[in-house]
Amino acid sequence: MSNTLQNKETLRVPEPTLRRLPWYLSNVKLLKQKGEHFVSSTQISKEINVDASQIAKDLSYVNISGRTRVGYEVDTLIAVLEDFLGFSNIHRAFLFGVGSLGGALLSDSGLKHFGLEIVAAFDVKPQLLGTEVNGIPIFHSDDFEKKVQEYGVNIGVLTVPIEIAQRITDKMVAGGIKAVWNFTPFRIRVPENIVVQNTSLYAHLAVMFNRLNFNEVK
């Protein structure tokens, strides 16, 4: 990471920035629908309650420059943001564990619009094997090593019970998976070069319940 020819896309962008950029994207999409052709960071700022200077700073990671007084061109900003965030090219993924949440994610075709396509799922329950959910085939976990070659996938979505979360993670990594999207409430361990993104719906519920309870008694 020491050469100056480094493509902007390969910068390790701060996580808070990466989390805010999709807000700007959705906001700019709305402005486009309203017929706007240009948008400034001040304008976005007013809509979403984030400092204009913060927005300008976040957008400085993205390869786009605004024009004085008129701001960013809306269509370009949308295209550049979608590209930068990885939403405009499809990343193929496997899903492990077709339980309630796993099945739900398989049936959510919306992820495809944000660059993720689940192409196959794995489980061990006999009644699931050979079936499909939303057109996605379900294979036996033992077939994973074979299928990973066939599909050329490097992302794994983890929706297994907590007691096997670590074992399945190890199996994924051994098979060549480079990024794990972990939906379990279990804190998995991976080698340093493997990406883990935790999305614990349960942790979010815990925060929401606590705040709700707090508001009710204060």
Added chain:
Amino acid sequence: MSNTLQNKETLRVPEPTLRRLPWYLSNVKLLKQKGEHFVSSTQISKEINVDASQIAKDLSYVNISGRTRVGYEVDTLIAVLEDFLGFSNIHRAFLFGVGSLGGALLSDSGLKHFGLEIVAAFDVKPQLLGTEVNGIPIFHSDDFEKKVQEYGVNIGVLTVPIEIAQRITDKMVAGGIKAVWNFTPFRIRVPENIVVQNTSLYAHLAVMFNRLNFNEVK
């Protein structure tokens, strides 16, 4: 919030703590399955790679005390954590927007084990009205005010398209919803006393894609 009789549950617990507590819970559940009767913060620390002092500090928010040398009693710790996190009593919720993600969440019965039960959903698409997903009835959005009385619900799950995210939020709040679980990538605005929990799967995807890309080129 100035009296000392204040119940521990009503403290405004820091968000990072609330996000870590479910890790401890799932870890302790695993230890129980393995036949353990007592667990120390040092033991949890080894398993999940969080400082033992941090774990002890986080657990100090919860109404439980460990015994010197043996630690926390496993069954009690599980029960107290589940209770503290709000997982052991059911919070009834409405869902707004039965699209791809909304429908997926309706079919995820697993949320019930963590204290959230979606009891009805709202949409405007004629072909959905009067139908059910996973036993959950779908009503017309116009019926929300009537249904909120009938069901006594104060949590709303938001899975509508971004262009109506703010309008539906305003409608929810006007109808008496006190907490919004926002799955849209849109940054909604609410009055001060309303809880918002953002769960943007798309922002998580953006972070994962960026890290994966970074690892591949570094």
